[in-house]
Amino acid sequence: MTDRPSHEKASGQSQSPWDITGILDRLREGSDAAEKALFGRVYGELRKRARGQRRRWKGDPTLQTTALVNEAYLKLVGQDDRSWKNRSHFFAVSAMAMRQVLIDHARRTRAEKRGGDAPRLSLEALREKLGQEAAMSEEDAEAFLVLDDALERLEETHPRAARGVECRFFGGMTIAETAEALGVSTATVSRDWKQAKAWLYREMQRIRSGGTPPDNDTDAERNPESDDAFSAPESSF
């Protein structure tokens, strides 16, 4: 029982020296490169874990966002690094990755379910249908995508609040963890979180009704082709 599992050695990847602590250190100092490197790793890991489970997004505690991120943390960082600071930074990056994984998944769901030309529901109609089915429903997917668009707009004007939403909503982080990761007070996180929800909702209503943001013009509306293009690499797995 003392010998290590051979398959871990065989996979090669886990042996490659990957200086996570160094990356996290640089991350804390605000290095974009470090963030990118970490994002890539975490994204890959989360995607791998989430992929086999498409049909069971919901109802599976082993697939909790937090649990997933925790697993990824253990796998990539290991159990030795217990520093709270490192954890929350890691989690914050993971929240971004989680958002991406979810949005990928939502695009795929939409593409699979309707191929891109079903009637568009208003945000209000959409709201009524959210979160009811065991798997991600078409409405859920729509909602995630429109949220993603709105969040992009928030990022442009109020990046701190946007990061907070990412941490809280997609990363399942607590207020304290979010505050630690973003380097602001818990009161700020809590306030941003509430304000951002209302702001985002209003923005989503605008997007949904075909309007453009008042202050910023983006081509956030995506056409179905680009959705397909995005989900294409997935099918080759």
Next chain:
Amino acid sequence: MAEDRWDKIGKHFEEARAMPPEKRAAYLEEACEEEAIRKEVRSLLDTETQAEEFFGRLAAALPDAGDEEPSSRDPPTQGLRTPDPLDLEGETVGRYVVETHLGGGGMGVVYKARDPELDRPVALKFLPPHLAASEEGEQRFVREARAASALDHPHIATIYEIATSEAGHRFIAMAYYEGETLKETLAREGTLPVEETIRYAKQIAAALAQAHDADIVHRDVKPANMMVTASDEVKLLDFGLAKAAADTRLTEPGHQLGTAAYMSPEQATGKPVGPPSDLWAVGVVLYEMLTGTRPFTGERAPAVLRAILEEAPPPLHEQRDDVPLELSQLVGQCLEKAPENRPASAARLLQALQAVRTESGPPHAPIPRRPRAWIPESLSSLGFLALLVVGAAGVAWLAWALGLVSPSGLFSAGPGGPSPRKDVTHFDNAGERPERLAPTTVAVLYFEDNSPGDTLTAFADGFTEHLNHRLTTVDGLQVISQHGVEPYREASPPLDSIAQRLQAGSLITGSVQPVADSLAVHVELIDGETQSHLMSEMIRRPAAEVFALQKDLAREVSRLFRKRLGREIQLDSWQAETQSVTAWRLVERADRLHADARQLEREDQLAAALDLAAQADSLLDQAGALDPDWSAPPALRARLATVQVDPYALDWGERERDIVRRRIAYANEALRRDSADSGARTTRGQLRFWLAQHVDDPERSRMLVRQAEQDLHRAIRESSGAARAMYTLSRLLLENRGDFQQAFYYAERAHEADAYLRIPSDTHHQLFYAALNTGHFADAARQCRTGQRLYPKLVEFQNCELTLLATAGAAAPNVDRAWTLVEEIRERTGPAKQALYEALSHAKVAAVLARAGHPDSARAVLRRIREANPLVSYQRAHAYLLLGEETQALDLLSRAVRQKPQYRATAAKDPWFEALRSHPRFQQIVDP
């Protein structure tokens, strides 16, 4: 800059949110200097509710949806969660992880949370802000909650602890019950049937009796404080908390009206409040349950209070025909203005309720109680016994002996309480009581020390506590705490009165004594209702280290008990389902035959097993015809497939497929009769899953797996202890989906849910496999050892050790042990499977040899294997891989999946083939 502006808006938004809507405009007018900011805040406030709802619902679609099992009764409203007033969702409070806001009222804000340590849901109740504001209010809250937390009764919500969060909020952690409040039930149903009202009333009275005994007055008995759980039991909430809130309560606008309706005259006039006030409130609640309206109403609180003080409500039996006169009078007595004219105590109220006979009878024809042990069916009618025992004293004794009244209760009738004479007339026709104590409520009475010099008292106590503790961890059992049984330790009243007092349907008693150099524990399981002995066992263990012995014995007794109780409960629930006694008896016999048949099948006596199964089938056929609405007979017929075919045989022909298809048809019939029969649904899922392994058309196979998965998920969702469904789902995920994590999860849940140990070896074995495949080798080894200890005859648990030895990383490759295991497996295998099992074991031994550095021996063993079975090929592939012969391994693997495409998913993720993962041919094999 932008951030400045955002923050400014945020602050105003936060301030305004905290205010009642009507004050917001004025605030904004005053506080915002800029019109643009004011407009923005207003716009945010306008969208806030929708936004919260949107995020709340969308969060449910995230992978960490709060409710792992949305209950079938509330899916559409699930999304309409109220916003999260303390903004705690997702936060950790104390050791609890807050999940969703459940509601709130004057008594506090309630959240559903999870206790990760004990992995159970809890309800957290936070002190309402107006109480939290004052030091005194807070202390009172804590004091009252603490007093209430000492109560331990099946119909009182259990309080786990009173604590303070990091943020300084006081909260009470209590048991979380699936269900709704009686208020919600009444809002939906209007009125309740008389039978059900009486049943609830008795539970409420029993709970109050115990609280009043402990000097705790509820003070706020009302439908909103009564949970009706999913198993249709009432749990009284918020004991004593009203006292803490009393001062602040009356001044709170909007809240009072609902509560005032249940207030007693003395409460309404500010006089001292005692147990009679609770009885008054029970009267109001009963009145409301039976008529749909409260006895004292008015548009505003003062009018309600005046009605309470002055008016007499119309008698119940005039309001509703089927209310028995006795019940109407009893409710009238509860609603007596003077406290001393109400029933003398909650215990008296309980007795009187037990004596009420419904004139119209229950909605269905009554089913005679299943005869149990010494009380013959005919004698269970007290009228008959009353003829034999002449005189009031005789009847009184009899009533006492049968647990209808406590001895003290009968002779201490207070003023205004029903007189003993009146009771006697009730008991004359008491016949059988409609309410039965739940067998799942268990009291473990202190074991007696029967040693010569009383040397084992400490041991007996320790053992009792261990046993109590062990049973507490069983899902679905309610175990009376140590504290609750303590009073019966020295004074030992008759068992029936203990059972009634504790509302325990099952009692465990026994004794400990030395026998030569060992200790013997004698244990009995007693039906609380009839005092018949359901189980009586003697277990002997060599005297050893005391603590270990206590634990060991407690484990053994707990196992015996769970199995025995499981059968009782199954029989009881069947009895409740059918109107036909004959059908019920036939099903009971068939069930026994089925169990025997399975046993014979395990022992490889196939002909005899099939014979019993055929007998069972014919009994069930008759039962199904006798009660054409009852789903159990066809459901059991479907299950007989487990005897008729061997699901894991690798060579199914048309005969097997045909049998299974026909049995699926029986499951369909059962579900047609009762779509909520989750047992039948589980069986259908199980059979579809089997069939999927053995149909040739891959598309058809995939469809069957999908359907099976749906059945199993639904069965798990719809029933509380769906161990078999979880177990089967775990297999499906492991074998057809290659989804090891999920498989592990469901294996664990199955193991926990198998409260009555119906499939214990299966769940252990599944846990082993799931742990092995997810790389939890230490867990896997533990499951394997446990299996060997508990089921020494089962080949699976020898095989599992061999698998561990063959798996790199799981165990040291002990070649000697491997060969010993091959021998043990051979001894436990019937002739029919001998050849296959030998081939499988040899393939594993080859793997062990390869790991141990004996490649030549490994090859020699592999060459001798002749079986061409796909599973054997799969295992040989693994051995060859360990020998470094990739091509050979890939050839064999390819052959295995050609014969059994179902292996692809498993192979793709099997740790055994980790080293091949990146090989293009391997990828081609697992995902063509």
